[in-house]
Amino acid sequence: MKIKKSVGDKVFDGFNCIFLILIALTTLYPFVLILSGSVSDLNAIIRNEVVLLPKGLTLDGYRRIFSDNQIITAYGNTLFYTIAGTVINLVITLAAAYPLSRKAYRFRGIVMFLFSATMFFGGGLVPFYLLIQNLHMDNTRWVMIIPGAVNVTNLVMARVFFSTNIPDEMSESAKIDGANDVQIFCYIVVPLAKAITAVLALYYGVGHWNNFYNAMVYLRDADKMPLALYLRRILILGTTTFTADGMEDAEMISDPLKLNAITQQLKYCSIIVTMAPILFVYPFFQKYFAKGVMVGALKA
Numbered sequence: 001m002k003i004k005k006s007v008g009d010k011v012f013d014g015f016n017c018i019f020l021i022l023i024a025l026t027t028l029y030p031f032v033l034i035l036s037g038s039v040s041d042l043n044a045i046i047r048n049e050v051v052l053l054p055k056g057l058t059l060d061g062y063r064r065i066f067s068d069n070q071i072i073t074a075y076g077n078t079l080f081y082t083i084a085g086t087v088i089n090l091v092i093t094l095a096a097a098y099p100l101s102r103k104a105y106r107f108r109g110i111v112m113f114l115f116s117a118t119m120f121f122g123g124g125l126v127p128f129y130l131l132i133q134n135l136h137m138d139n140t141r142w143v144m145i146i147p148g149a150v151n152v153t154n155l156v157m158a159r160v161f162f163s164t165n166i167p168d169e170m171s172e173s174a175k176i177d178g179a180n181d182v183q184i185f186c187y188i189v190v191p192l193a194k195a196i197t198a199v200l201a202l203y204y205g206v207g208h209w210n211n212f213y214n215a216m217v218y219l220r221d222a223d224k225m226p227l228a229l230y231l232r233r234i235l236i237l238g239t240t241t242f243t244a245d246g247m248e249d250a251e252m253i254s255d256p257l258k259l260n261a262i263t264q265q266l267k268y269c270s271i272i273v274t275m276a277p278i279l280f281v282y283p284f285f286q287k288y289f290a291k292g293v294m295v296g297a298l299k300a
Contacts, residue, residue, distance in 0.1 A: 029165065031275075038062070038268035045261040063268040064262070070222065071230055077141070078227040082208040085145040089204040090197060092149050097158035098189055099181075103168060112159075119152050119240075125217070132218055143218040144211065153208075154200050160190065161196040200286045209278060231270050 004101060005013070032052060041056030049055050074226055096115075100108045128147075129138075139141040155157075174184045181221055190197070212228035219225060 005063050011202050014180060015203055036263060040265070042258060042265065043259045045264055046257050047206060048076055061262075062273075065267060065269045065273060070225075071227070071270075073223055074225050074230040075154060075229040075273075077152040080141065081144045081211070082205055084141055085148075085208040086201055086204045088145055089150055089151070090200055093151070093155050093158055093187070094190065094193065094197065096150065097155050098162050098166075100155075101159045101162035101166070102144050102171070115150075115152050117157060129217065135186075138218050139220045139224070141224055144208070144214055147214070148207070148211075151204070158193075158196050158200060161193065166192060199287045202282070202285045205281070206242055206278060210272075231274050234267055 029052075033050070036052065036054040037050050038061050039056055039057055039059060040050045040054040042060075044050050044055035099105045100112055102108070123131075131144055132138050132147065137146065170188065171181075171184050173295055177186070212226060212229050212232050215224070215226050215229045216232075219229075
């Protein structure tokens with residue numbers, strides 16, 4: 001049955017469409033500007049001619065970025081932290097959420113209380129730093145992965161998903177057929193939890209990809225630096241010594257305007273290089289995202 005809209009409803013819908021389009025354009029414009037600046041000619045950047053579309057296409061900025069061996073190392077470190085960290089996060093989170101969603105587990109209330117307490121109470125940075133030192137994890141790659149192995153919010157979301165989508169009767173019937181708890185989890189529960197797994201993988205992956213705070217506090221060696229910390233050094237601290245790498249013309253370095261333009265372009269290129277993998281991966285998870293979030297956030 002088709003519902004006939006009144007004039008007021010049509011005006012309201014039209015206003016909402018215009019408003020949302022303006023918000024989308026406002027959100028998209030900075031990204032387009034950065035992308036255009038990263039492939040524009042230095043003279044156009046100096047004259048502030050890059051407003052929307054690139055002026056004088058060139059890939060010199062990306063050439064300079066990837067001629068710096070440190071960014072290649074940082075990229076490799078971030079890939080390792082993201083992939084290894086996300087895998088560990090998913091294994092531990094899903095393995096903990098499933099038994100906490102089962103009514104047969106008599107201690108689930110106490111265990112869930114202990115998990116939830118960590119969301120409200122913490123020792124602070126100094127005790128945590130001393131703990132990391134006593135565990136001999138400071139200045140190691142594992143300090144970027146192990147301390148945040150479980151996010152309690154994601155754990156709660158996965159637990160609710162399991163409790164609402166994996167009935168106890170399913171596991172009971174599998175036990176009658178001779179399956180143990182590990183087999184039920186690996187061969188029945190995990191294949192049915194693709195939606196929530198994709199959502200958790202996206203949350204954890206983006207968190208690892210953007211994590212610079214732990215590296216700033218616990219890492220001292222440059223060869224362990226993640227890409228996010230490298231980008232922070234460029235954007236916030238304004239380090240420009242790397243801009244001299246790969247330059248053939250010494251006059252460009254002595255010219256303050258060109259040096260500033262090169263630095264600005266390298267900032268643009270660094271942002272694009274950092275964002276590109278997440279933008280590439282997200283469409284593959286999008287179809288699971290809405291379903292996983294809604295089902296995991298509501299309790300029947």
